[in-house]
Amino acid sequence: MAIVKRTEEDKIEIVGQYKQIQVRTATVIEEDGVELTRSFYRHVVNPGDDVSNESAEVQAIAAVVHTPEVVAAYQQMLANQEMNP
Numbered sequence: 001m002a003i004v005k006r007t008e009e010d011k012i013e014i015v016g017q018y019k020q021i022q023v024r025t026a027t028v029i030e031e032d033g034v035e036l037t038r039s040f041y042r043h044v045v046n047p048g049d050d051v052s053n054e055s056a057e058v059q060a061i062a063a064v065v066h067t068p069e070v071v072a073a074y075q076q077m078l079a080n081q082e083m084n085p
Contacts (some may be wrong), residue, residue, distance in 0.1 A: 001032055002031070002032055003029065003031050004029070004031075005030075006030070007025055007026065007028070008025065008026050009023055009024070009055055009057070010024055010025070010026045010040075011024040011059060012024075012057065012061065014061065014065055017073075018047050018070060018073065019066060019070050020046050021058060021067040022043075022044050022045075022059055023055075024040055024041070024042045025040065025041045025042070025050045026038055026039070026040055027039050027041070027072075029085075031045060032064075047074040047075075048066065048071045048074060049062075
């Protein structure tokens with residue numbers, strides 16, 4: 001009996017005004033090719049974030065949607081929030 005644990009990005013979504021990228025990763029545990037469990041973890045990639053540790057697909061999406069204008073607008077929004085908590 002072989003038990004295997006694997007992870008896979010199973011959903012990538014672009015959301016919101018600032019084009020944040022939500023990445024959902026599934027962790028699957030299988031025994032002899034039969035799925036026993038599946039759990040999910042989600043993280044967000046914000047404009048301006050370092051994407052060097054992301055998958056090639058997420059890097060490509062960020063390169064397209066995180067334009068300098070979007071990054072600047074996102075950073076301005078963050079600065080405004082710090083000034084007006």
